Amino acid sequence: KAGVTQTPRYLIKTRGQQVTLSCSPISGHRSVSWYQQTPGQGLQFLFEYFSETQRNKGNFPGRFSGRQFSNSRSEMNVSTLELGDSALYLCASSPGWVLGLAGETQYFGPGTRLLVL
Amino acid sequence: KNEVEQSPQNLTAQEGEFITINCSYSVGISALHWLQQHPGGGIVSLFMLSSGKKKHGRLIATINIQEKHSSLHITASHPRDSAVYICALAPIQGAQKLVFGQGTRLTINP
Numbered sequence: 001k002a003g004v005t006q007t008p009r010y011l012i013k014t015r016g017q018q019v020t021l022s023c024s025p026i027s028g029h030r031s032v033s034w035y036q037q038t039p040g041q042g043l044q045f046l047f048e049y050f051s052e053t054q055r056n057k058g059n060f061p062g063r064f065s066g067r068q069f070s071n072s073r074s075e076m077n078v079s080t081l082e083l084g085d086s087a088l089y090l091c092a093s094s095p096g097w098v099l100g101l102a103g104e105t106q107y108f109g110p111g112t113r114l115l116v117l
Numbered sequence: 118k119n120e121v122e123q124s125p126q127n128l129t130a131q132e133g134e135f136i137t138i139n140c141s142y143s144v145g146i147s148a149l150h151w152l153q154q155h156p157g158g159g160i161v162s163l164f165m166l167s168s169g170k171k172k173h174g175r176l177i178a179t180i181n182i183q184e185k186h187s188s189l190h191i192t193a194s195h196p197r198d199s200a201v202y203i204c205a206l207a208p209i210q211g212a213q214k215l216v217f218g219q220g221t222r223l224t225i226n227p
Contacts, residue, residue, distance in 0.1 A: 033215070037158075043203065043217040056214040088158050104207075106150070106215070108160040 002027065004093050004109035012115045018079040021112045023091035025072050031055075031096025032074040033106065034066060037088040046089075049074055050096045078114075086116045120144050123204050123218035131226055136191040138221045140204030143185060150215065151178050151189050152203040160203075163189070194225045 005024045025032050034046040045058040049068035066076040092106035122141045151163045164171050164178040171178050180187040204218040
């Protein structure tokens with residue numbers, strides 16, 4: 001099976017612009033989670049989608065949004081970019097069926113490195 | 118106080134040494150994950166634990182649910198083990214939402 005893919009891999013934007021990142025999960029996986037990684041804050045959870053519905057959300061401002069399509073592909077959007085949004089954005093997919101006690105292994109994509117100037 | 122604390126933050130060792138990385142947490146969990154991140158950013162899931170111990174090659178992960186503590190051990194360490202190791206919790210509430218430790222940067226010198 002192909003792994004999780006993310007596009008683009010690298011992106012340079014300027015403050016005030018908006019950006020859309022894309023994630024294609026492993027075939028058959030219905031859960032896609034998005035994470036932000038910065039040197040100062042480490043990895044932080046943004047949101048998780050399952051069957052086109054946002055199921056969990058982290059503590060990020062409303063400028064960060066996402067969606068999931070019927071084929072489980074997901075996009076995240078950041079509007080009105082700020083310098084502090086420069087980060088590695090990772091998505092991860094999992095089957096999504098198991099909640100609660102068991103947990104699930106998440107498979108990470110290579111990330112999109114965003115630089116805001 | 119962070120929900121997840123890893124120690125040490127940095128670890129340098131010689132090839133062949135036995136390595137231990139620790140993870141302590143303060144919330145109820147459905148599972149704990151150990152992740153490996155190499156330079157360049159790619160993250161690989163090494164283990165997912167909800168109890169006991171798991172072994173994969175030279176890697177061993179243990180968890181003590183009562184003490185809220187997990188360890189990752191590497192036996193016969195090798196320079197290719199150099200990476201950042203991250204402990205991540207799947208809390209009981211919101212199990213699809215991982216909460217991450219700050220990571221342990223491991224460097225193995227030949």
